[in-house]
Amino acid sequence: AQSVTQLDSQVPVFEEAPVELRCNYSSSVSVYLFWYVQYPNQGLQLLLKYLSGSTLVKGINGFEAEFNKSQTSFHLRKPSVHISDTAEYFCAVIIVGSARQLTFGSGTQLTVLP
Amino acid sequence: NAGVTQTPKFQVLKTGQSMTLQCAQDMNHNSMYWYRQDPGMGLRLIYYSASEGTTDKGEVPNGYNVSRLNKREFSLRLESAAPSQTSVYFCASSESVGGRGIDTQYFGPGTRLTVL
Numbered sequence: 001a002q003s004v005t006q007l008d009s010q011v012p013v014f015e016e017a018p019v020e021l022r023c024n025y026s027s028s029v030s031v032y033l034f035w036y037v038q039y040p041n042q043g044l045q046l047l048l049k050y051l052s053g054s055t056l057v058k059g060i061n062g063f064e065a066e067f068n069k070s071q072t073s074f075h076l077r078k079p080s081v082h083i084s085d086t087a088e089y090f091c092a093v094i095i096v097g098s099a100r101q102l103t104f105g106s107g108t109q110l111t112v113l114p
Numbered sequence: 115n116a117g118v119t120q121t122p123k124f125q126v127l128k129t130g131q132s133m134t135l136q137c138a139q140d141m142n143h144n145s146m147y148w149y150r151q152d153p154g155m156g157l158r159l160i161y162y163s164a165s166e167g168t169t170d171k172g173e174v175p176n177g178y179n180v181s182r183l184n185k186r187e188f189s190l191r192l193e194s195a196a197p198s199q200t201s202v203y204f205c206a207s208s209e210s211v212g213g214r215g216i217d218t219q220y221f222g223p224g225t226r227l228t229v230l
Contacts, residue, residue, distance in 0.1 A: 009154065032216055036219075041223070041224075042223055042224075043118070043204055043206070043220075043221030043222050043223050043224055044157070044204070044206075044219075044221045045220075045221065046218045046219070049218075051216070090156055090157065094216065101147075101159050101162060101172060101173075102159070102219075104156035104157040104158075105156050106154050106155055106156045107154075107156050
């Protein structure tokens with residue numbers, strides 16, 4: 001079975017500060033990992049994804065995530081946030097070769113304060 | 115190029131009423147999806163269509179039906195609405211046949227449904 005846990009439901013941070021949004025998954029087999037972002041009153045859009053290769057993945061808007069197989073984590077980071085990064089962020093997982101669909105985490109609301 | 119469009123944007127129903135949520139994409143994508151989003155629960159897949167003419171159940175299909183009308187359109191029907199179906203509904207599409215979610219999904223703006 002595949003599941004994903006986002007440890008923080010809300011993360012407030014001041015503008016220009018760094019941020020890390022945590023994501024852990026439960027699977028003993030190979031997985032693909034994703035981060036999606038949802039801006040207020042909009043649908044989700046893909047930030048970045050890990051399918052294979054380098055464990056450090058760079059996405060849009062200056063975000064990056066690191067796949068850590070030993071810790072089953074895929075944390076999202078940005079070195080300096082802007083007000084416009086205020087949004088909800090969803091981690092998602094799918095097992096390689098599985099017939100199952102993408103499983104989303106419960107989301108982390110990032111609020112950037114002036 | 116509108117991407118994924120959904121109608122209506124908002125809807126209020128009484129318990130027992132029926133309605134159909136419409137979704138269309140203009141990206142020539144093969145796979146389409148319906149999700150519901152509830153506070154603190156992320157997105158949960160209701161149904162998906164891995165290619166034109168096929169539909170499959172997702173994680174929470176009870177109380178819903180779908181129709182893949184053609185390659186562009188994928189509708190979601192609530193036959194007898196219940197308060198537990200109060201949610202925000204998102205339609206999404208992706209390019210590949212098979213619809214396993216590995217390729218990027220493109221989401222519509224959502225339909226906010228309230229069942230009284």
